[in-house]
Amino acid sequence: MSQDSTARIVAGLRTWVAAAAPGARLPSNRALTAEYAASPVTVQKAVQQLVRLGLVEARPGVGT
Structure with a gap:
């Protein structure tokens, strides 16, 4: 179910x-x-996937 939520x-x-x-x-x-x-873990996984795809950039202390 987590994969469905992440997707x-x-x-x-x-x-x-x-x-x-x-x-x-x-x-x-x-x-x-x-x-x-x-x-929160599911949201974090989704954001990490967007980072891996190159769609967003995560900057510590600044945001995504």
């Missing part, structure tokens, strides 16, 4: 990234957890 979040965030302006920040993990009704 659902990745799909939603891919849509968000496509519409966002360059340099825009993703919502916080806490906000994404609430929006997708998923665990």
Whole structure:
């Protein structure tokens, strides 16, 4: 089930990234957890997958 949730979040965030302006920040993990009704670990896995795909850049202390 976690994979389904991760895939659902990745799909939603891919849509968000496509519409966002360059340099825009993703919502916080806490906000994404609430929006997708998923665990923080699942949200983190989804964001990491977007990083691996090269769609977002994670900067410690700054955001994603």
